[in-house]
Amino acid sequence: MSRLRRLALLAAAAALPALGLTLAGQATASAAPNFQVPFKCGVTVDAATFSGHKPEYSVDFQKAGITGMPVLAAASGTVTRVEDKGATSYGKWIEVDHGGGWRTRYAHLSAQEVSVGASVAGGREIGKAGATGGVTGPHLHFEEILDGTVQKAKLNGVGVPYYAHTDFTSKNNCGGNPYSAEEVCGDGFGVVDQQALANSAGTAYLLYNASTKANCVTTLKATSLGTASAVSAFLEVQGAARTTDSGSFTYYAGPVKKTAGSTCVKWGGSVGADTYESGFEHCD
Structure with missing residues (x-):
């Protein structure tokens, strides 16, 4: 096999995970749902x-x-x-x-x-x-x-x-979102800002990881929990393009992560027609 042929195959293989595929052409495993105790709330x-x-x-x-x-x-x-x-x-x-x-x-x-x-x-x-x-x-x-x-x-x-x-x-069907912003963004992230959306539709969160200098945004729904409906989350580092996660989701949008360090960020999200968008802030 020629060197160019090998390089082409390696490049194709490297691209597969981004497409959610393996070399066998199969979908990679998705994250587990946030399984709850299968009994009524409080049991x-x-x-x-x-x-x-x-x-x-x-x-x-x-x-x-x-x-x-x-x-x-x-x-x-x-x-x-x-x-x-x-x-x-x-x-x-x-x-x-x-x-x-x-x-x-x-x-x-x-x-x-x-x-x-x-x-x-x-x-x-x-x-x-x-x-x-x-x-x-x-x-x-x-x-x-x-x-x-x-x-x-x-x-x-x-x-x-x-x-x-x-x-x-059990916290199953207790009337609230079973996820927390920290669970969505992962280990090392802590909430630095949050904004409740109009009509109690949900809350947009901005989190930060001091070790990696990464920001994370997620929007947690408070309505239509467990049912897919329109929700979004976005994060924009000043001077760079905005990244948005939007679609029909059962509990939250995100996580959207970007490293900013001391650069200002704009963040927010939506549930249905209720939206929030910050100005450029958290600059240090």
């Missing part, structure tokens, strides 16, 4: 994990009197399976597809309340906990699956400990 359950549990990394939610308790979708998605194995295996169970290769499963249900093809918002009741299938006692078996493989579970951004019994209190 505390024991997230039990066991060495040798099958599938590995699945979680058994346990609680006194759990039979008949409403089970909620851990994130928005589409119902792909509603099955009943009788007195074996999962018993009555449901699977929800969240996009990007991510799915969740809910097993040993006493009741199933959705049908295949149904679109469910995060926090919607999909069934009731029980003890169907091959179990020794009532509990909810739960899995977070990426491309067919069960992953270590995270609930509201917190990793479930393996192997342990850990109490988690």
Whole structure:
């Protein structure tokens, strides 16, 4: 193979990640949804994990009197399976597809309340906990699956400990955005400014990472949570082009990140028709 040919192939390969592809032509894995505890807001359950549990990394939610308790979708998605194995295996169970290769499963249900093809918002009741299938006692078996493989579970951004019994209190469908600006922008970022949008539609945030000198903007929705609707976030370093993330999103737009150092920035965002745009500020 000629040197020019090799260089061309290397350049093409380097461009693939920006397109969301691998050399095999497959989409790269997307970030996990912000999965929530699959019970009503305020309910505390024991997230039990066991060495040798099958599938590995699945979680058994346990609680006194759990039979008949409403089970909620851990994130928005589409119902792909509603099955009943009788007195074996999962018993009555449901699977929800969240996009990007991510799915969740809910097993040993006493009741199933959705049908295949149904679109469910995060926090919607999909069934009731029980003890169907091959179990020794009532509990909810739960899995977070990426491309067919069960992953270590995270609930509201917190990793479930393996192997342990850990109490988690549900924030599912509590009426607020389940994300924080710091979660969206990532480690090292702290809020330096924020602006509530008109009509309580949401809030635009400006964050800063002192170690990297990077700015980050995100707009968190406060309305139509869990349902895709118009939202945007933008960041403009003085003297450079503006970068905007806009589209139909379920919880937030962004993160939009740019390094500015001591250069002034203009930032803001929108939810629906309600917008905010700062002047050039935060110059030092």
